[in-house]
Structure formats: structure tokens, C-alpha cells
Amino acid sequence: MDNMILLGWREWLSLPELGLPCIAAKIDTGAKSSCLHTFQIDPFERDGQVWVRFGVHPVQNDNDIVVWREAPVKDQREVSDSGGHKELRYVIETTAQIGNESRLIEMTLTNRDSMRFRMLLGRTAMNGLCVVNPALSWCLGELDASTLASQKEAWRAEAD
Helix, strand or coil: CCCCEEECCEEEEEEHHHCEEEEEEEEECCCCCEEEECEEEEEEEECCEEEEEEEECCCCCCCCCCEEEEEECCEEEEEECCCCCEEEEEEEEEEEEECCEEEEEEEEEECCCCCCCCEEEEHHHHCCCEEECCCCCCCCCCCCHHHHHHHHHHHHHHHC
């Protein structure tokens, strides 16, 4: 347990391969898989493999910032949401930066407009790496306003 990363119920994480250096995630030990809020998920073929292109609103409560990403599809799975509704979702694989550790994780893609967080970090991604104290928040550090403002500007410039 000494080498485990302590997480609170919400944390700032990074998805570097998706160009998302800071994203607020809900840490959800009740969810098996991790999930990213996406919209306009469009499958296409590249070099004989199925890929998806999707939009991301990387900042909570700010739908004006939109970034477009592409990733190869690893799978499609039926996933139950917290209300028990089943949905067929695309699954991608990407690197998550959790504190000082990088880990390749599976991530389902779905529209989470009605949810507070743009990402859920599920228990499969945390297995053997993290321990969660639900009474805590931002154990990995809070994102300062100037860093977030700079990143927002970078995303806006990318969209132009």
C-alpha cells in the first residue's frame, strides 16, 4: 500500500495521447470501466482498421470549447450506466497520467452532457495502482486558474 497513489473522489488527470493535459475526473470505484464525455462520434476506416472521430468539451460547464480527436477502436461493448440503462459504446485505449504514473487504460466514449464530470476513472484503470479515500478531493493537486486559462486558450487556438 505504500506505493499506491492516493486519490480523492475527484482528481485532475491527463490524457496526453488525446491532447487533454488536464481534465477533471470523477473517481468511481463503482464503475468497472473508465469513460470520456464525447459527442458526434463518427466511425471511419483507416488502413483497414476502424477508428472514431469525436468531439470533446474538455472543460466542465463550458460547451464553447470543443476539441476534435481521433482514435483506433479497440472494441464495442454494451455498458450499463448508473441508472441501469444499457448502451453500446465504442472502446478506445489511451494513456492516462495519474499523478506521476502513466497507465494504458480502456476508455468508453459516450455523451455525458447531463453529468458533472467529463471523465470517469473506473476501477479497472486504478487496479493495483491507486487507493481511494472518498472523503478527499484533489489529492494529486488542484489546477491553478492561470494554468487552466492558458490551456483554454490553447484549445481555442486549436479550433481556429
